[in-house]
Amino acid sequence: MKASPFRRVAVGAVASCSLVLTACSGGSTGAAPELGDKPVTIRATWWGADARAQLTNEVIAAFEKKYPNIKVKGEYKDWAGYWDALATTTAAKDSPDVIQMDELYLASYADRGALYDLGKAKKLVNTSQFDDQALATGQVDGTQYALPVGIGVMSVAVNTDLFKKYGVKLPDDKTWTWDDYARIGKELTDKSGGKIHGVAGAPGFDAGSLKYWARQQGNELFGKDGNVSLKAESLAGMWKYGLGLISSGASVKASTMVEDQTAGITAGSFATGKAAMMGAYNTQITALQEATGAKLKLLQLPRVGDTKANFFKPSMYWAVSGQSEHPAEAAAFVNFVLNDAKAADILKTERGIPANKEMLKHLQGGLTGPDKAAADYMNTVTPGESPVVTPNGGSGIEPQLQRYSQEVYFKKTSPEAAAKAFIKELQGEIDAAK
Incomplete structure (x- = not known):
């Protein structure tokens, strides 16, 4: 996962793919793919650090042992460099056969025929152990272009040590409201004498918090x-709530939120014990x-009524290139990574809590500590219908949202004016990509 609901984890600049991909061709035409027995070499690409590469290469070795006629050449880069390279190779009609994909760019690649319709590979890719809502996260206009590797749901992480230290009672997360969240945040700040803040930030620094x-x-x-269906009054209301958190002292200041955004999830206010909820x-x-x-606990987010506002967020996907000359072999690799117990034993939760229910059950008995807490929390949440995948042209939503959130929280723009401007700008980007 790259982003938290209330503040953005800094991951670097991302290249805009839309212009580079305009010339793409290829796609999912032809009959259902079938595996052959002739020697074949395919390429698989992903983003991540060396530790992920080591585990993925172990999976590749296990796959090649099962399919001795298929060789897999692995390629990986950091987040920003990954999208630059993928856009360039795709435009040159030389994209890797197997692609690690992100929700922000799924529609951009699918709309240009750059991804293979996995529905044509049903005999090779088993999706029976994926929740329907999890599968929907990888669909564009009803076509399954990608399969989620791991899934997450939104929560509030609380530092129970700080709650105990300052004598604040943990809330009942089955009944608490946003007013409760603000009140408890202020109580933590006040009882600590300002040594900490109750809340690590205000909503609006990532698309997840906005969707919720x-x-x-x-x-x-x-x-x-x-198209953008967000109502300006909903967005303005979110920012007004955030301004209330800041002005009451429940939340850290706007300047601290920006610093936390740059510092990243492991060095921000919550991570350093300067805030109790995030x-x-x-x-x-x-x-x-x-x-x-510290001792942490995951709580369900405050809610309004009985609305199922939470949703499955894919950590990432595996997809097959629409330009692949070996879609059957590429599909077989995707199936192995997602459905084979040997792959699950190697990767465990490195790419997130498995979206495959059978693989999660296979691993769950061996999960401990925070991994177990994450899996257990998932079982307490009933997500609603999966949100529509970010449309082509909308991949820049988070930098845009962060910019407007900063303007509001630094009181340079009113919530109402910022909401109208944000929606207009985002819709303009989507229109330009059509």
Whole structure:
């Protein structure tokens, strides 16, 4: 996971793919792919550090042992360099056969025929152990272009040591409201004498918090037609709530939020024990636990009524290139990584809590500490319908949202004016990509 609901984890600049991909061709034409027995070499690409590469190469070795006629050449880069390289190779019609994909760019690549329709590879890729809502996160216009590797759901991470130290009672997360969240945050700040803040930040620094907030109001960020369906009053209301957190002292200041954004999840206010609550995806608890050294607990987010505002957030996907000359072999590799117990034993939760229910069950008995807490929390949440995948042209939503959130929280722009401007700018980007 890269982003927490209430503040953005800094991951570097991301290249814009839309212009580079305009010339792409290829796609999922032809009959269902079938495996052959002739020697074949395919390329698989992913983003991540050396530790991920080592584990992925172990999976590749296990796959090649099972399929001795298929060789897999692995390629990896950091987040920013990855998207530059993928856009360039795809435009040159030389993209890797197997692609690690992110939700922000799924529609951008799918709309240009750069991804293979996995529905044509049903005999090679088993999806029976994936929740329907998890599968929906990898669909564009009803076509399955990608399969989620891991999934997460939104939560509030709390430092129970700080709650205990300052004599503040943990809330009942089955009934608490946003007013409760603000009140408890202020109580923590006040009882600590300002040594800590109750809340690590205000909402609006990533698309996840915006989606959750809008869904509570019966609204959605994007409509099924791929356009922005977010109501300006929903966004303005979220920012007004955030301003209240800051002005009351419940939350850290706007300047601290910006510093935390740059510092990243393992060095921000929550990670360093300067705040007691933080919006986070459940899978981020491992990194937070290591950073704080404190006893953490995951709580369900405050809610409005009975609306199922939470949703599955894919950590990332595996997809097959629409330009691949070996879609059957590429699909077989995707199937192995997602459905084979040997691959699960190697990767465990490195790419998130497995979206494959059978593989999660296979691993769950051996999960301990924060990994177990993340999996257990997932079982307590009933997510609603999966949000519409970020449409082509909308991949720049988070930098845009962060910019407007900073303007609001530094009181340079009113919530109402910023909401209208943000929606207009985002819709303009989507229109330009059509």
